[in-house]
Amino acid sequence: MQIISAFAVPVFIFVFLMSGFISRIDVYDSFVKGAKSGLTATFNIIPALVGLMVGIAMFRESGCLEILTKVLNPITSLIHMPSEIVPLALLRPVSGSAAIAVVTDIFNNFGPDSIQGRIASIMMGSTETTIYTIAVYFGSVGIKNIRYTLFAALTADLCGIVMSVIIASI
């Protein structure tokens, strides 16, 4: 498990660079162009991230988080989910920036290699912002009746959430 994980990133970079050389493009030029778009993308999420990280820090410090996790404890303890993960599971389908804010909060308090940090990492990596995606794609062509899309998508999310708790503890 460790070996595949460790090799994924270098192999990925190698394959990408080689594909560039084989098709004879200017790889450095492409890299710089792409890096610039990454810079603007990261820069653009600052306002949303400030708002959400303020909200989540306040939610935690005021004691709301503690109350919420206690209320949901009977459900989360069924799958042995640490209570700190609950806000992430709830916010992940709604907003990507909010999920990043929660993961950061967890890393800050427990560290990325703690069990909470690992579950948060796996959950964050294996799920998507469901509600936003549905809104963008169906909204773009004016579909009003989305039928069963939300149910199926949330089933996938629920599966990802439960699996990440299970896999992180193996």
Place this chain on the structure above:
Amino acid sequence: MMNYIWGGMIIISLIVSVFTGRVEQTAAAAVSGAGDAVNLTVSLMGIMCLWTGISKIGEDGGLLRLISKVLNPLLRVIFPKLDPDSKGFRRIVMNIVANLLGMGNAATPLGINAVTELWNENGKKSTATNEMCMFVVLNTASLQLIPSTLISLRQSYGSANPGNVILPIWICEICALTAGIFMAKFLSRVWDKKTDKKMSKRINERRLKTCR
């Protein structure tokens, strides 16, 4: 939706802080949270640039086309009713590949294109077809091979091995994706039956009327 979640979260926090006697800490958290957000983005910037740069090389180098050839047969199984030579199907393949390679800013426009094609082919109706539902479900599951933002985040918080969650993430992604596909296939049958019933009801009513 974020409107209510964000606003509600802060207002509830402020009200609860009065009862828990943590008003000062809550106010302090607001200030430090704002600072943390900027620190986080600055520490992420370098590595995010590295990833978007690398994926741009793949995009320009035609890696998209190569991988789409491999994926083609798989997607034919998931979308059996679509013509594999149609524009809609080809756009779907490109969108999935862009998602796999983590080209977020290429994937979304391709995805919108794909939905628009499917919509045109279906006579521009306001009800989603089974193919559209399946396509959107695929997009709401994470397909990314390298979760670059997450790895950068782990790195900037001092993880001893930022990449060691990749394989668990793949396993989780596959489980979630399979669950989503099966659920969509199953529900499409349930929904189709529903509309069939409605249609036959209407036809029967009409028949009755004409009989009278």
